[in-house]
Amino acid sequence: MDFQQQARPEEGIYMEGILYGVGVGAGDPEMLSLKAARILRQADIVCIPRAHKASCRAYQIAVQAVPEIAGKEALCFDFAMTEDNRLLQETHGRFYQTLRPVLAAGKSAAFLTIGDPAIYSTFSCIAALAQADGHSVRTVSGITSFCAAAAACGIDLCSGHEELHIIPGRRKSIQESLRYPGTKVIMKSGRNISTIKEALLQLEQAGSVSVYAVQDCGLPEEKILSGAQAIPDDGYMTTIIVKAAEQVSPPATRP
Amino acid sequence: MDFQQQARPEEGIYMEGILYGVGVGAGDPEMLSLKAARILRQADIVCIPRAHKASCRAYQIAVQAVPEIAGKEALCFDFAMTEDNRLLQETHGRFYQTLRPVLAAGKSAAFLTIGDPAIYSTFSCIAALAQADGHSVRTVSGITSFCAAAAACGIDLCSGHEELHIIPGRRKSIQESLRYPGTKVIMKSGRNISTIKEALLQLEQAGSVSVYAVQDCGLPEEKILSGAQAIPDDGYMTTIIVKAAEQVSPPATRP
Numbered sequence: 001m002d003f004q005q006q007a008r009p010e011e012g013i014y015m016e017g018i019l020y021g022v023g024v025g026a027g028d029p030e031m032l033s034l035k036a037a038r039i040l041r042q043a044d045i046v047c048i049p050r051a052h053k054a055s056c057r058a059y060q061i062a063v064q065a066v067p068e069i070a071g072k073e074a075l076c077f078d079f080a081m082t083e084d085n086r087l088l089q090e091t092h093g094r095f096y097q098t099l100r101p102v103l104a105a106g107k108s109a110a111f112l113t114i115g116d117p118a119i120y121s122t123f124s125c126i127a128a129l130a131q132a133d134g135h136s137v138r139t140v141s142g143i144t145s146f147c148a149a150a151a152a153c154g155i156d157l158c159s160g161h162e163e164l165h166i167i168p169g170r171r172k173s174i175q176e177s178l179r180y181p182g183t184k185v186i187m188k189s190g191r192n193i194s195t196i197k198e199a200l201l202q203l204e205q206a207g208s209v210s211v212y213a214v215q216d217c218g219l220p221e222e223k224i225l226s227g228a229q230a231i232p233d234d235g236y237m238t239t240i241i242v243k244a245a246e247q248v249s250p251p252a253t254r255p
Numbered sequence: 256m257d258f259q260q261q262a263r264p265e266e267g268i269y270m271e272g273i274l275y276g277v278g279v280g281a282g283d284p285e286m287l288s289l290k291a292a293r294i295l296r297q298a299d300i301v302c303i304p305r306a307h308k309a310s311c312r313a314y315q316i317a318v319q320a321v322p323e324i325a326g327k328e329a330l331c332f333d334f335a336m337t338e339d340n341r342l343l344q345e346t347h348g349r350f351y352q353t354l355r356p357v358l359a360a361g362k363s364a365a366f367l368t369i370g371d372p373a374i375y376s377t378f379s380c381i382a383a384l385a386q387a388d389g390h391s392v393r394t395v396s397g398i399t400s401f402c403a404a405a406a407a408c409g410i411d412l413c414s415g416h417e418e419l420h421i422i423p424g425r426r427k428s429i430q431e432s433l434r435y436p437g438t439k440v441i442m443k444s445g446r447n448i449s450t451i452k453e454a455l456l457q458l459e460q461a462g463s464v465s466v467y468a469v470q471d472c473g474l475p476e477e478k479i480l481s482g483a484q485a486i487p488d489d490g491y492m493t494t495i496i497v498k499a500a501e502q503v504s505p506p507a508t509r510p
Contacts, residue, residue, distance in 0.1 A: 031289070033398060117406070140406070147373055159379055
């Protein structure tokens with residue numbers, strides 16, 4: 001599918017806009033895909049899911065890979081970090097009202113997301129609104145934080161018959177989820193981090209798991225951590241990989 | 256981490272080689288990362304996990320994104336597709352014997368993998384051998400088939416508190432795994448495809464899941480399928496996404 005086949009709108013003619021969800025990967029700007037870089041160069045405006053460019057990690061990653069986006073029109077919006085579904089929907093609706101005239105004018109907008117737009121991203125909510133409104137929506141995949149974290153640790157995530165489970169750390173039943181066979185990845189631990197850390201310490205002491213964690217993956221301040229005790233108490237940008245003990249072979253050197 | 260900091264070996268001086276595992280993504284050559292493209296341009300040799308370049312899907316993807324690799328020395332090797340662990344280890348050992356002199360000469364080798372090298376890839380086995388032999392190993396992450404498949408279907412994989420489970424289709428306990436909450440991705444179904452299809456049809460009829468599948472994701476022959484009945488009987492290059500019914504909102508348009 002060649003995005004370039006999309007004709008550009010001519011002056012005065014209404015054309016349907018396109019909303020792109022662009023995954024910028026896990027932190028290293030070089031992890032953007034060739035397609036993500038092209039779409040960012042071509043897009044008319046860039047949607048930034050923070051109040052300011054400066055505080056938006058996804059933008060800071062993207063602008064290093066594609067400096068041209070600094071000169072583009074930017075739609076900054078402060079998405080409330082909340083667990084309240086009604087409040088979330090209201091916020092998404094308010095953001096969409098600012099995006100709507102852009103798409104109605106036949107422009108293309110690139111909505112930046114860390115990692116991949118299909119995994120715990122605000123993009124899918126915005127995409128549903130745009131689509132219900134008759135606009136085209138396209139997802140440009142990105143490298144997930146768990147793939148990048150595994151690469152940083154020099155380990156694999158799964159092989160052969162092993163399962164891989166991606167678990168949001170704020171899930172209440174986290175202890176239950178840690179019983180799944182194979183590898184567990186815990187993402188977005190946030191306020192639940194102390195419960196998770198305690199559960200992992202117990203599993204580690206029982207000799208049943210090996211714990212790896214990467215904080216600020218791919219960024220200059222990246223930290224690679226080994227063992228549950230090393231997991232920082234602010235879990236926001238930390239990806240935790242829990243391997244069943246029988247899975248673990250000596251890790252490869254740090255990339 | 257800048258790979259370019261690695262000095263090139265001078266004539267006659269022994270230097271340690273580097274083995275890169277390079278994820279080429281799910282099919283669309285434009286899904287390669289900027290880093291994957293750079294490493295492929297810089298690598299001395301390219302390792303191709305098939306008997307010939309022509310039959311290697313990972314190579315066919317990579318060469319479209321980085322045509323320069325066609326002119327590089329290629330190490331083709333036919334990895335036996337087997338469930339026999341002893342035979343697998345023997346095959347990996349035999350391949351490593353052909354790679355060893357390359358690394359010992361201080362050359363860099365890029366081992367191609369579809370998707371991401373940390374997810375069901377032969378690379379991790381070869382990496383362990385190279386590392387045990389004293390060589391540096393680095394993983395260049397790729398876009399996974401399940402992220403690309405979700406993008407093709409115009410759906411997300413998980414949001415909020417939902418879990419995501421990656422399940423190899425050849426797993427005997429597949430019916431059990433299909434009971435996990437949240438989204439299930441079934442990969443590499445192969446010979447088990449009829450059992451999987453039957454289990455999915457039952458869940459579908461009970462109204463508890465929505466089934467999506469993508470065959471040959473990202474390639475010109477890509478097929479996007481909806482419903483378990485549409486899953487082809489040869490499941491090799493088919494990624495199946497099973498969403499719990501309560502998760503499903505109207506899908507976005509095809510990208």
